[in-house]
Structures are given as C-alpha cells and as structure tokens.
Amino acid sequence: MNATLSASRPRPGASSSLQAWVESIERRARSRLGGGRVADYIPALATQPADRLGIALCTRDGDLYTAGDAEEPFSIQSLSKVLLLSLALRSHGDALWQRVGLNPSGMPFNSLMQLESERGKPRNPFINAGAIVVTDHLVSAYATPVKHLQDIARHLSGNPAVRIDREVLASEWQHRARNAAAAYLMKAFGNLNNEVDAVLETYFAGCALRMSCRDLAIAFNYLAADGVTQAGGQPFIPPAMAQRINALMFTSGMYDAAGDFAYRVGLPAKSGVGGGIVAIVPGELSICVWSPALDTSGNSVAGQYALELIAEGLSHLRR
C-alpha cells in the first residue's frame, strides 16, 4: 500500500472494463438464485430476501467495483470470526494457539463431537467453539468488547452507520443452547477464563453486525494488503499475521466444504450463514459476495458461483 493513500479512498474504480466484468459476473451468478435455502435456525435470519445478490471488489490501492445489491447491509454472522481472530492475534499473538487448533475440523461449524474427545481445545478459530475461545481473549482484553467490535467494524469499513442488529442478537441469544453447551464444555476443561454469558454476548454481537458487501470488501482489505487497512492506510496487523489468517481461511473458512471450495475457487475465504462470503486475492484484492440462500454446508449458493467466476476471470485479467 502506498504511503500517499488518502482518507477519500476507497473510491469507484477507474477501469470501466473491470466494472463491466464485475457486472457481467453478477448477471451470470443470478442464474443460481432459487437454489439453496435461507438459514432458519436463527429465526431472525429466516426472513432474509433470497433474491438478493451483491458483489464488491476492493483493490489494495483502494479502487472499488460493485454490482447488484452490494450496498445492502446484511447479517455478517461468521465473517465476524475473521475480525475476532485478527483482534485476538493482535493483542495476544501466537499464545492463542495453545487454546485453539489450526486444522480443519471436517465437521459442521456447530458440532460438539471433537470438543469432548479433544479436551475442550477447538480444532480451529473459524468453527463456533474456536471463535468462542478467541472471543474469550477479547473479553479479557477490552473493558467494553461489544462496543469495541462495533467501533472497529466502523473504522475498518469507513462506514459510521455499521451497527449491531438487536433483533438478530436477541434471536441468537434465545437460540444459544448449542453454543452455550460448547462454551460450558470448554469452561469445564479450563479453556474459558470469563463467564460464559459475557463471552457469548460478545460472540453473538459480532455475528449480528450488519454490513454491506461494500463495507466488508473495504474492511477486510488489510488481508489483501499485507495487514494495512483502507482506513487511512494504517497497519492493522503485521504482514506475516495477514498471511497466516489467509492460510487459515483457505483451510477452514468454508465450514466442512473448505476442500471443495479450495478446489473450485482456490482463494482464502470465509463464509457466514447470513449468505456473505469474503475472499482474498493476497497482494491484490478483497472481495465480498452476498446472497442469502445456502447449500447444505451453510455456504451461499449464488455467492460461491460468483466467486468461481471471479477466480476464473482473474487468470484472464492477468494475461
């Protein structure tokens, strides 16, 4: 990232051919609307409009290309796990890995099966149990962790209107049994320092953040830019940390379908059950796609297809 990055970036991209390409991908990916189902295990998510599809691309120099419903805020859900991890690694460094593993689980994101036999150490930071341990670090580190999360999401995206959706938060809390079970099990194994309710409240607040594709492509651009944010060009995490987070997204970011997705798309990515997916082309681009209907692993159907088309097109663009 060049040092002259100004506060006015990101800005609409100057390349009309790149803009036309993003729009053509959005049109083609619309053919996949109608497949999959909107998540309904959290009732507040069940009302999401299944016909939406948004795409936003942000280059490391701050050029922004958007198409479709890219400006519409949605529930970021597990995309927050990337933010939680970045913050915890910033404050605790590699000590985090004594409490959370680095390997794919091969299981659904809310599974409890491995947690008992692996003595309360979650497989990775992108399954629910792993993110709950990561959140425990943040609850220890910040006096007002929920406010901190909202502030940092606003800062990284440059959008002061980013907020926590209270209805989604209440719905998550009401249906917290499985996450609470994971948290209590980890507490019993000595892998949770704070009270379960305080950790869950912060974890759910992250899930309930409402952001658009545009916000998210800008906010996560630091993963495409050696840890440097679009928010005034400030370093957020060191380059090696960005590289490692990308590696974890590649191996564990797409639930139990991470291998299939890696084969088809080949980019580090993180998915959320709100239908958002953030993908990174390291050194070049951050991408966010959103379409609420999910496949059986919990990944957006049209969103994954859009990313397949983008990944295919990237090689053409580089020729």
Ligand code: DON
């Ligand atoms: O913990 C939950 O139930 C959801 N809020 C998790 C969100 C999600 O996208 C699934 N993630 N790993």
